[in-house]
Amino acid sequence: MATAVVGARAVRSAAAAFGSDVIMPRSLMPALAILAGRRWTQPIIFDADGLPADERVEFAGLDANGAPYRLLREIEASMVRKADITLARTDAARDILLARAGPMVSPARVRIVTNGRDATLFAPIPQAERVRIRTELGVATDAPLIVYAGSVGPQYRLDESVGLLAAVRRKRPDAKLLILTGSPDLVPDALAAVPYSPHHVIVRRVPPDAVSAYLACADLATAYRNTGFSMRAVAPVKVAEYLLCGTPVVGTAAIGDVRSAVAAGVFMDESAGHDAAAEWLEERLMRADAEDIRRHAREIGLAHFSLDRAVGDYATALEAI
Template sequence: MKNTRNLLFITWDGASSNYLETLFFPILKGLQQYGFQTSVFQFSWAPEVEVDRIRELAKNYSINYFHQKIYLFPPRSISAWWSLMLSKKKLLELIDQQQIDILMPRSTMPAWIVKMLYGDLTKRSIKIVFDADGLPILERVDFAGLRKGSWKYQSLFTIESFLIQHAYRILCRSNSSIAYHLKNHGQLSKSKFVKVVNGRDSDFFIHNTVRREEIRKKLGIQNQEMLWVHSGSIGKAYDLDTVFGLMRKRTAVKLLILTRQINEALGQVPADLKERVMVESAAFFEIPSYLSAADLGIALRTPAPSLKGLAPIKLGEYLLCGLPVLANPEIGDLEEEMSAVQFCFLFQKGLESAFFKWLDELEKLNSSEIRAFGVSHYSLEESLKSYLKALEI
């Protein structure tokens, strides 16, 4: 291996890119101490002020940042193709300028541009490390109306399959997603796949007793009341209905929905629970304080086949802050990883009574032990170990 390796991470985003700045920037920064010079090429339709903000943040992480605008016009598939075509020359020039030798496209659309440029990349002896990002095509089938067998599905599957066949390494978030790809993409060696961790900074995500009391007072939470928290995105893939159903059976429970999607969240709250459900938006640096105020972290997803590809980022945040967790056994490898621990309840229909019995025992749990588990399984350090394994090229 050379003393310095130049890695370019390619990502496709919308108007915002929270996961890029909060998950991948720390990972890319961490890789620098192991001899990697890291760069990011981001496709997005974010306004210029947001692009400038991301660029400045990347600079603070010593990450080279480059942006390509996504043009939006109907049909969206054509506008996506056009945006990719416009970037081909720019991307190749960047690869030469930065002397890139490892290319890491994340998910399907970045995989498409790499497929377009594959001949040029091969001539430059560039290694491709494909971040397969869970099971994104299956997610579209489950939650976005994509129909299996449609021309769009076949196109996306062809792109994904090409990258999986030709990449030097493939990054997945669960052993279940590795098994899925091995089954669906022809003759492949399992050694090409590496399960990587969506880890968080354990020095940042840490319980704060003082802030716990301040936030609970601000939210109007009484000492005898239990506060549950759902942190992050909401929508079809997130099973808040089950949470609301459980709340109706426990009057001394309140729920905090911590999200940027304020209006969408408010629209989901049932009329009979409006006095007990709070919707808040917080800056990233405030999230550990809000989690410290809670007694239970919610990571429930709507059951669907694509869940097996996931590794919820929020799970690590909850555990690092010492929170017990309510989650699904269908998510990623959680049944394998969490079924034996006392601080995680894997919920399914019919287990309501067992859940409430578990809930009543939460005070006996040791938050330091929960955090220790989070550090050993979901910390940034664990992320870096998994990525370094994948980058042994």
């Protein structure tokens, strides 16, 4: 916090040197630097990506009744009041920020923007490439392949992905689960409480530029998350990556805004259960209309979760000031 306060002068100097038109602090410590700087000649956009103080309570043991949490909450509310525009990721986050800032902040000053991904980097792959990657993984071309990509931790509920695999394998014993992560050594501990076979669960660490192809070679992706209070304000980029690659998703619909994907039939909420998701995979995603569903997933990804959509959202917010 001391660094943030002292850094206000450095931010002001940098903005002057760069000729910056807008000051855009992202999250709470940059916001503190802006608040400490007092007078700013440029408009201010507060990029409030999530509810970081509440995330620290839920996932890092911060005391919700302690002074540090109360101070972080005051920084958040003060920044929303000071900013010309605040950017949130979900309708729930917008409502929470407005309630905390108080009635002096007009709802028009809090805008929703998406966490988009580059549609040229995350895209479907040709059938020959799909076969090549599956051969490398030891997965038959016509075998169900489920994929999870991302961090390993309790909030990502990898055990649910294994539970889904078990339900699928009751129908298709040749089904496998591919876990793509930068921390493969953490996977055994994350799955210690659930029975699984290493022959059925493939764990890989691949270069960042190769992730897209591995996602695109799967038939179904998983996006399970814990549904704490702070999670109402986040928009996971992995859902964007899956859909842009043409891979339908099963996961936690309460995390982020996936209403468009659910309505389009390319995202199944976990509340349906593993058996329903397994039937969806077997009856629709592995059948003749699978390519149509993949194209539809890609279309939804482009319309609602792409970098172009994010650029448009940000441009609209900038135009407002």
